Amino acid sequence: MRVKPKLKKDIKKKDKFMPARKKICRFCADKIRGVDYKDVKRLEQFIKERGKLVSARISGNCAKHQRRLVEAVKRARFLSLLPYTRV
Numbered sequence: 001m002r003v004k005p006k007l008k009k010d011i012k013k014k015d016k017f018m019p020a021r022k023k024i025c026r027f028c029a030d031k032i033r034g035v036d037y038k039d040v041k042r043l044e045q046f047i048k049e050r051g052k053l054v055s056a057r058i059s060g061n062c063a064k065h066q067r068r069l070v071e072a073v074k075r076a077r078f079l080s081l082l083p084y085t086r087v
């Protein structure tokens with residue numbers, strides 16, 4: 001009987017050649033200390049099409065700014081500046 005190629009091994013090999021791009025917190029890069037809930041343009045960069053928040057793991061935000069971002073988005077949603085959801 002023939003043995004199927006090991007998938008796990010192949011995936012690992014592929015990962016080796018993927019260059020790890022360092023993500024940077026965009027708030028730290030722009031030297032913004034607090035996150036303004038009225039700054040809708042900036043907040044919109046961190047919400048997905050359906051209105052969900054983008055996780056820090058994806059966006060590259062640092063923990064401090066991610067916490068402030070979540071708070072700001074919630075405030076903006078309450079004031080109808082940002083949507084809770086989009087259909």
Ligand SMILES: [Zn+2]
Nearest residue numbers: 025028062065
């Ligand atoms: Zn930051």
